[in-house]
Amino acid sequence: MDIEKTLLRKTGEAIGRFEMIRDGDRVAVALSGGKDSVTLLEALLLLAKRAPVRFTVCAFTIEQGKFLRPIEPLGEWLRSRGIDWTCYHDKPSFRLLDEQPDHGCDLCSRYRRRAVYEVVTGLGANVIAFGHTADDFCESFLRNAMFTGRLSALPPVTMSGDNQFRLIRPLCFVTEEITTAYAASLGAPVIPCGCSQKTGTVRRQIRDLFAGIEKEHPNLRQSLLAAMGNLQPDRLLDPRYHGMDLPATPPVLFPVLNDLVTKL
Ligand code: SF4
Numbered sequence: 001m002d003i004e005k006t007l008l009r010k011t012g013e014a015i016g017r018f019e020m021i022r023d024g025d026r027v028a029v030a031l032s033g034g035k036d037s038v039t040l041l042e043a044l045l046l047l048a049k050r051a052p053v054r055f056t057v058c059a060f061t062i063e064q065g066k067f068l069r070p071i072e073p074l075g076e077w078l079r080s081r082g083i084d085w086t087c088y089h090d091k092p093s094f095r096l097l098d099e100q101p102d103h104g105c106d107l108c109s110r111y112r113r114r115a116v117y118e119v120v121t122g123l124g125a126n127v128i129a130f131g132h133t134a135d136d137f138c139e140s141f142l143r144n145a146m147f148t149g150r151l152s153a154l155p156p157v158t159m160s161g162d163n164q165f166r167l168i169r170p171l172c173f174v175t176e177e178i179t180t181a182y183a184a185s186l187g188a189p190v191i192p193c194g195c196s197q198k199t200g201t202v203r204r205q206i207r208d209l210f211a212g213i214e215k216e217h218p219n220l221r222q223s224l225l226a227a228m229g230n231l232q233p234d235r236l237l238d239p240r241y242h243g244m245d246l247p248a249t250p251p252v253l254f255p256v257l258n259d260l261v262t263k264l
Pocket of ligand 1 (some may be wrong): 104
């Protein structure tokens with residue numbers, strides 16, 4: 001399999017299907033230090049040379065004090081390839097780390113979001129590209145269904161709250177097998193985030209669940225991805241899709257039902 005060809009085909013398919021990129025866009029790629037976002041950056045740079053729409057690409061990283069190694073080798077590698085990269089040392093995130101070392105993802109991502117919008121405004125970009133992969137979509141889909149009582153994953157394309165930026169996830173059809181192999185072929189330095197080492201998280205449990213089932217059913221993630229693009233709402237329990245003027249089943253019902261079942 002030609003990894004680059006597959007990567008570009010799947011990325012191009014997502015961009016086209018969800019109209020992620022338009023003529024004259026300036027796309028800022030959020031580089032997290034991992035294999036996925038660097039693969040996304042490279043894919044967009046290659047597509048920018050051959051796509052029928054004209055767009056430019058730049059990259060940025062928000063340093064929040066969570067990298068396990070210095071980020072500079074990534075900067076050197078990017079500069080050696082002539083890539084326009086900005087590294088933003090977010091002081092409020094470092095203060096947060098000092099004051100509340102055990103803060104959760106909600107606070108961390110809120111700080112990151114503010115920093116992202118600040119940086120991207122300075123870069124003159126109108127589109128922000130994130131490296132969430134097909135694996136992230138599948139995990140998010142399962143996590144939401146099992147723990148929040150909602151059938152949803154991640155938006156492939158959406159607007160920021162103030163409508164200033166289009167947020168896109170062009171790797172939604174690209175699995176991590178592809179990003180791992182492609183990033184390795186580029187020789188890109190991977191700078192791990194401390195959070196990726198955590199054990200016992202729901203994310204880790206879902207990953208382990210996939211790995212277990214995929215030993216016997218290797219197409220599990222492809223099937224889940226297909227399911228996300230092929231809804232049959234009349235076979236679900238949302239009254240709004242059965243011609244009834246009723247609100248959606250409240251997610252809070254699920255813990256209540258679980259309580260009842262365990263008491264029987
Ligand atoms: S996983 Fe770590 S870096 Fe990511 S949002 Fe949560 S706390 Fe922040």
